[in-house]
Amino acid sequence: MRLDIVTIFPEIFDFIKDIGVVGRAYRNKKWELNTWNPRDFTDNKNRRVDDSPYGGGPGMVISAESLENTVNSIKDRHKLYKLDEAPVILFSPIGDIFNQSHALRLSKLSGMILVCGRYEGVDKRFVNNCVTQEISIGDFILSGGEIAALALIDTIVRLLPNVLGNNNSKVYESFDINKSGLLDDYPYTRPRNFKGKKVPEILLSGNHNDIAKWHREQSLTITLARRPDLIIKARNQGLLSEDDERFISNINSYNIL
Missing domain, CATH: 1.10.1270.20 (tRNA(m1g37)methyltransferase, domain 2)
Incomplete structure (x- = not known):
């Protein structure tokens, strides 16, 4: 499984490749992790990806341009390697609540693109143009989607074939x-x-x-x-x-x- 993460803090994902069951699965090439920083895909000379919201209000909004450029670059890479079309998942407080049924469905895919929101959210035009599904991990507020992405990765990777030492472990679990x-x-x-x-x-x-x-x-x-x-x-x-x-x-x- 190939996981492409869109985040302005790619360093957050470094440790998951080295720890526990998920880290072992990464070393055994059961899954692949690639991080993409939207700052590298904006025409803004200051590499800025956020701006104030139209209509006023607190906080900043991540631009549609930076995120769409990033996702398009990922898809171009997928085509280059003849990979299957991957869904684009945005972590958002207004998304569907993530559960084990979602995890089982996603674990059967060959890959996915995970977009980590930040600040007050992302421009709705990016959501309309690119996002396949919005996911939330609960009714609480995080600083960004990175922690939600880590939770999803841990949940999904352990469901991949031959990742757990005892395959029955994933059957006899809560949920x-x-x-x-x-x-x-x-x-x-x-x-x-x-x-x-x-x-x-x-x-x-x-x-x-x-x-x-x-x-x-x-x-x-x-x-x-x-x-x-x-x-x-x-x-x-x-x-x-x-x-x-x-x-x-x-x-x-x-x-x-």
């Missing part, structure tokens, strides 16, 4: 659609007894069916307590079994939470 989109319960490891707190006996039993049932019930419990909206979503999608519904009903009846 994965193969697991009904529920939150994970907490895991345990050695020692069995830590400051008087013991590992639940069921996890030491060796009975895989009972352990799986216990994990499912723990997952249902924590999801109902912290993200009941995910329970409703799973129910609407027909992803909860009769046993799941019975367990949830018992939790509500006895006010366990």
Whole structure:
């Protein structure tokens, strides 16, 4: 997978190529990272890419010219190497909220162009001319799209084939659609007894069916307590079994939470 990042702070992305699972995948050539600074693609002699907004208001706006020139240069490079057409994704507070379903879809692409906004935003004409999709990572304000891009990269790269040491790891995780989109319960490891707190006996039993049932019930419990909206979503999608519904009903009846 080829990722092209449009940012006025390309140095932010240096560390992700060296750290953890994503860094290992980069060294193993599972994905490629290229950064493009719009300052290099503007006719402004001062390499300025921002200006004050028409109509007044606070802050500065990144120009359509600098961003469109950058994206066009990236696309020219793609054509030179006969690469597939890549979607142009802009990180924006008004974009679609990014989730695991988005990540799964994007992880199947051969590449994408990620545009990191800054200041008060980008000129709408760039959005209209070039942007395929706008994405937000949550209902909060960041200084720019770089942190959002890093989050997206980490999420997507770990879904690429043979990136995780155990391919089952990406199936049994919170929000994965193969697991009904529920939150994970907490895991345990050695020692069995830590400051008087013991590992639940069921996890030491060796009975895989009972352990799986216990994990499912723990997952249902924590999801109902912290993200009941995910329970409703799973129910609407027909992803909860009769046993799941019975367990949830018992939790509500006895006010366990």
